[in-house]
Amino acid sequence: MTGQNGHELNPILAQLLDAWNSHDAERVASFYAANYVGVDISDAGQQCGSAGVRETVQHYLNSFPDLQLTQEQVIICDNRAAIKVTVHGTHQGGIMHIPATSRSTEIHGVAFLTFDHGKITQASYLWDVAGFLRSIGLLPDL
Numbered sequence: 001m002t003g004q005n006g007h008e009l010n011p012i013l014a015q016l017l018d019a020w021n022s023h024d025a026e027r028v029a030s031f032y033a034a035n036y037v038g039v040d041i042s043d044a045g046q047q048c049g050s051a052g053v054r055e056t057v058q059h060y061l062n063s064f065p066d067l068q069l070t071q072e073q074v075i076i077c078d079n080r081a082a083i084k085v086t087v088h089g090t091h092q093g094g095i096m097h098i099p100a101t102s103r104s105t106e107i108h109g110v111a112f113l114t115f116d117h118g119k120i121t122q123a124s125y126l127w128d129v130a131g132f133l134r135s136i137g138l139l140p141d142l
Contacts, residue, residue, distance in 0.1 A: 008118070009115060010076070012031065012118060015031070017069055017071055020067070021068050021069060023061050023065075023067070025054045025061065026054065028054070029053045030050065032121075033049075033119035033120060033121045035049070035121060036048065036049055036052070036119070036120055036121055036123070037122055038052070038053070038120075038123035040056065041124075041126050042095075042096055042125075042127050047123075059095070060095075063091065063092065063093040063094065063095040064087075064089030064090060064092065064093070065089075065093070066088075066090050066092075067087060067088070067089040068087070068089065069085045069086070069088075070086045070088070071083060071084075072086055079114060079116065080112070080113065080115070081111075082112050083113065084109075085108070085109055085110070086106060087108075087109065088104070088105070089105055090102060090103070090104050090105070091104075091105055091136050096129075098136070105135040105136060107127055107128055107131060107135070108127070108131060109126060109128065111126075112124045112125075
């Protein structure tokens with residue numbers, strides 16, 4: 001364990017979620033270490049450092065200006081957390097090379113986060129991309 005225990009992560013995760021729901025890209029980025037590396041399944045590249053996080057957050061907020069995250073479940077083990085979230089928003093800007101559709105979406109995802117001294121150093125984000133495509137009319141119900 002590096003710098004915190006599981007009980008200390010709960011308030012950090014709550015503050016991180018609040019920063020997202022406040023649409024504060026700077027505040028979200030402040031939860032990430034300078035050496036942070038993250039992988040988002042919906043993005044071909046990696047996120048690096050707080051600047052990469054800030055850019056990603058702003059991209060999502062441009063695409064879903066009314067974006068809101070709801071925490072569904074959290075599992076914490078030592079300095080790692082898995083968070084299941086539901087994201088609600090209206091698709092108002094391009095994302096994944098898909099132009100805005102103005103449709104309401106509900107996207108489910110999981111974030112796997114590793115912490116060191118209260119900052120996120122590594123992350124993997126997995127999203128229900130098929131569900132998102134269905135919600136904006138680009139994929140039929142199966």
